[in-house]
Amino acid sequence: MRIWHQSFTVLDDVPHYRDALQRHLSAAAAPGTTVELHGMKAGTYPSAYPGTHIGYSYLSSLHREQFVAAALQAQDEGYDAFLIATIPDTGYEVARSLVDIPVVTFGQTSVLMAGMLGDCVGIVNFIAALEPQLRRNLRDYRLDSLVGPITQVDAAFTDVMAAYADPQPLLDAFTTAARRVIADGANVIVPGEGPLNVFLADQGLSRVDDVPVLDSLGTCVRVAELRAAQHRSSGLVPSRAGFHHAQPPRELVDAARAFYGLG
Numbered sequence: 001m002r003i004w005h006q007s008f009t010v011l012d013d014v015p016h017y018r019d020a021l022q023r024h025l026s027a028a029a030a031p032g033t034t035v036e037l038h039g040m041k042a043g044t045y046p047s048a049y050p051g052t053h054i055g056y057s058y059l060s061s062l063h064r065e066q067f068v069a070a071a072l073q074a075q076d077e078g079y080d081a082f083l084i085a086t087i088p089d090t091g092y093e094v095a096r097s098l099v100d101i102p103v104v105t106f107g108q109t110s111v112l113m114a115g116m117l118g119d120c121v122g123i124v125n126f127i128a129a130l131e132p133q134l135r136r137n138l139r140d141y142r143l144d145s146l147v148g149p150i151t152q153v154d155a156a157f158t159d160v161m162a163a164y165a166d167p168q169p170l171l172d173a174f175t176t177a178a179r180r181v182i183a184d185g186a187n188v189i190v191p192g193e194g195p196l197n198v199f200l201a202d203q204g205l206s207r208v209d210d211v212p213v214l215d216s217l218g219t220c221v222r223v224a225e226l227r228a229a230q231h232r233s234s235g236l237v238p239s240r241a242g243f244h245h246a247q248p249p250r251e252l253v254d255a256a257r258a259f260y261g262l263g
Contacts, residue, residue, distance in 0.1 A: 001033045001081075003224050004074035006067055007194060008054065008086035011039030014195075016164040021198050021217075028218035033225055035083075040066055055129025060090060065262055067091030068098065072253075075099040080228035083220055087125070087192045088133045097247055100237045102227035107134065109223050110190045110216040111143050117212050122186025123150040124177045126160060126196055134192075149184040153177045153196065160195045167203055174200065178208040189213045 005025065011018040018037065025035040044063065045053055053059040067084060068091050074082045081102040084092055089105040096103045114121045123134065131150050138144040153173045155163075163170035174196070178189055189211055191197045197216045206213055230236045239245045257263050 001030075001225060001228055002079045003029070003033065003035045003081045003083055003221060003228070004070065004079045005035050005037050005083045005085050006070045007037065007039045008063070008090060009039050009195070010042055010044055011037055012042065014161055017161060017195050017198065020164060020202050021194065024198050024201050025217060025221055028215070028221045030222075030225055033221070035221055036079075038070060054086075054088065054127060057133075060088070060133070064091040064094070068094055069257075069262065071095035071099050071103060075101050080232065081224035083224050085194050085217060085220070087123075087190075087216075088130055089137055093244055096238050097245055098253060100231070100247075102224060102231055103238075104220050104224040104227060106194070106216055106220060107137055108141055108143070109220050110214055111138065111141070111147060113219050113223070114188045114190050114214050115143075115146050117214065118186070118188030119146070120148040120185050120187050121146055121190055122148055122178070122181030122184070122188070123190045123192050124153060124174060124181060124196075125150060125192025126153045126155050126157070127193065128152045130192065148186050149181040150192075151177050151180050157195070160199060163199055164202075167199070170199060171203060171205065174205070175208055178211070178213070182209065182211050187211055190216055 022037055029035050053063060071082045079101060081104060082095065084090060084103065084105040087107045089107040092103060092105045111121055134150060138147050155170055155173050160170060181189060189208065191200055191213060194217055200213060201215045201218060240247050
């Protein structure tokens with residue numbers, strides 16, 4: 001089984017994270033499953049890194065096209081599932097409508113699985129500008145009543161990357177932030193965004209006090225395997241009823257993308 005992992009990061013720009021991500025997802029996968037890492041195109045972020053771009057609706061919409069193109073390519077190349085490995089689930093609704101292979105997302109999957117561990121999910125993120133997008137997604141998924149507090153670790157993207165060499169400051173910052181959401185009622189925690197998730201898993205942190213911390217991406221890999229097995233055995237695909245789910249003919253998709261220079 002082959003899973004296409006799609007990051008919001010230019011992975012070759014952050015080799016420590018890329019290597020930790022590959023180790024972690026390979027360990028999480030079942031025997032016989034290959035998780036192949038893909039990042040954004042080199043030069044996607046010419047100045048500030050994803051934390052700046054990801055906080056703006058227009059820029060996120062532009063970058064969404066890389067996820068859509070990747071989903072189409074993954075299906076064309078015979079991958080069994082497509083994993084959107086960013087907590088705002090960039091391009092999810094569109095990609096799901098275009099391809100028949102399972103599309104599994106960081107945000108939706110994490111919250112659904114966290115709901116099996118507790119009844120108030122707290123999200124501990126490191127990009128404050130993401131919260132409005134996360135709240136909107138949760139309303140669309142009908143999961144908003146399950147998620148309580150969302151807070152931020154006192155760290156930036158560069159701090160998370162540096163933590164692979166010096167982990168204790170970020171561990172302390174995450175624990176402090178986690179205790180804030182616990183004090184506000186959370187009894188299970190989802191770490192926001194892949195770099196933070198993989199760092200915590202790499203450090204073996206799975207609880208803060210009595211509250212579990214979900215390994216979001218590791219969970220996504222297992223869910224992708226399950227969905228891929230269902231698709232393979234029974235042909236299970238998403239709903240195709242209604243505007244947001246209907247699948248356009250591929251020739252129309254290819255022609256329209258070519259017209260806009262997205263082929």
